[in-house]
Amino acid sequence: MIKAKVMNSILGGGSTARLFMNLREGHGYTYGAYSSISPDKLVGSFNANAKVRNEVTDSAVTEFLVELNRMINEKVTEEDLQGVKNYMTGTFAYTLQNPQTIASFAINTKKYNLPADYYANYLKNVAAVTIEDVQEMAKKYITPNNAIILVVGDKAAVSEKLTKFSLTKEVNFYDTYGNDYVEALKPAPAGMTAEMVLEKFVESKYGLKRGKELDKKLSKIKDVTVKMTASIQGQSINVTRYQKAPNKFAMTITMGTMVVQKQSFNGTIGKESGMQGTKNMEGDELADMKTSSVLHGDVNFDKDGSKYNLLGVESLDGKDAYKIEITKANGNKESEWYDVATNLQVKAMQVKDAGEEAGGAITIVSTFADYKVVNGINYAHRIVQSFGPQTLDMVVGSIEVNTKLGDDIFE
Template sequence: GGGSSSRLFMNLREDKGYTYGAYSSLAADKLVGQFSANASVRTDVTDSAVVEFIYEINKLVDEGVTQEELEKAKASLAGSFGRSLESPATIANFALNIERYGLPKDYYETYLQKMNALTVEDINQTAKNLINPDNLYITAVGNASEIKDKLAQFGEVIMYDNMGFPAKEMAAVDADMTVEKVIDNYIEAIGGKSAASAIKAAKVTMVAEIMGQQLTIEQVFDNANMRYMQNTLVGGNVMQSSVIKDGKGLVKVRGQSMDMTDEQMDASKMETYYLPELYYGTMGYTLKLDGIKDVEGTPAYKVIVTTPLGATVSNYYSVESGLKIKNENPVSGDTFYTDYQEKNGVMIPMAMTIKSAMIPVPLEAKVTNLELNPVLTEEDFN
């Protein structure tokens, strides 16, 4: 698994075409060592990829390595060992390991000699001693509804949510429930199509705290003209802003401007509209109902929204109330909606929790100012 000529790479990429790369690694430890292997593959070949991983691991244990493979591995390790000596941190780590594990004082000085002395028989016996394929843990991250049953051939399947907690099994979707009904129920839950459609524009200000500093998000929506603006301020200073108007998008970060690509514009249009569910049909989006999921204890319909160029987000609508309670966006992260309040006859979430890999802790944001159908000028989008 150590490179482009390795068994895993040649099997899963070159022979099967399942992935761009498949790799493995060893982590040595005095108490518990670890062997792991991984690849990112297409959903429809998840189980097939696992079969190949198991095949290669069994083959390593049962048949061992060849003399040619061992010589290539030695050459690779010798090269990487030599390059590592250029780093003072490596030298310090060597000294630490000698003390920590009680190694001979000349362990690293004679490392290459010891490695070169290893034989095929040494390697193959070590594989038999230390690798037990029956003890493998198989972890698959993806769409559970599509891969769960296929993975059952390898043993009991236990599901976890994206936070690592055991996932709750949800009831099956009623046969007569459709994605159109989920969206209709949501629009009815917030006040009905007539009231929701009457909101043509909005100004929203949200405030949160991050790392002891106030973070402010200002948004302006102009549904009629498909214009949108967002400013993100930290400590009162604008750190980032984005504007969509006249069919184009612009992003500014610390004073540096960059035009959005077609793909970025395609994905950003999802955020352009206030109450976007009213416009999914006219935007040409594809909607898919992906079952009932558990959202922090609340059963919710999952709806996958796909743009014409293939960008996707997932919305979750409470089975009981019909309200949208979560949005999953691969770019901005997960947003949870709470504290719905009636504004102009429409139920609006006044509190949001944002969880993203870009921020160290969940962001608790509250709407501090909301203007519905304000008079907008060109200045609002500059």
């Protein structure tokens, strides 16, 4: 197993390994690419993975296969081998400082029926690994022609380009439970368009169709404050959203008296602050904040350069909803769902770049429920937002209108 670990470390064990250097440093496809090899008495496994953008998915798969085949067909350099040996020797020695390590050695020896002197001879066996041993392990455990290529992403954006990796030229689709995926969308009624769905949404939310009468109604609303209680990972927090005409926005997340996170837009500058400090928003992030900060901006959905496509009707929790794909002016795509019966928005999904430390792109899914009329406008009073492994369940406690919010809130 030591020989196999050395081989895997060269291939995808860290930020100096081949997969990382190719997919991140060489091509910029990802924030990190790695591989792992897992021994098991019954079923062992080899895995290589990365998080990449939809548009480079097929290119990333190609580079994975290049590096896998390279490990098999080419001998590693003495420099690469010695570098990994030095790293494994150093980390092994370091872990011996922890009493738990010694206990885990004893457990592993018993659990995996290892030789009694396996760990006593570990460093000697690492030092003895040769270039030929590495290639032998690659040929034994890496089998690209038998690989299962699993992609989680936008079906429409990536599936066609993945057919070239299949011997049958077909791509199989599965749901989150591993069952065969059945296309959920039904055709929308003849003549129905995305713009018609959004027009109905505006009327259902604001009680009036778009026009002068609605503009007059909304002109009387100068600011809105929405106060919510929420729970995340068992912790209770407070979320407060502030908006002020024409386009100022702030949101604070507090735990007790401590501000955990704040986002703000003062009409020109967008900021995000938290436990790790404050940063100014730039690029697409700032553009998105500018658009979303407009008070009642959803009324003028056709003014920001976005394009809308009605994909069909999908069942959500037993109720039909129109699914709309939105292509922003910058090319980014989002999805929104609107209840067929009520015309109100019930779901939204978008992909955002969370930064290198957070693992790159994450999918944010929001659901909206329990609509109630406040000051003549229909507001969702329960919003559940999931991002990565976390879920934020927010319940609206109050919605306050025209409280004369000061501009300092948005700085």
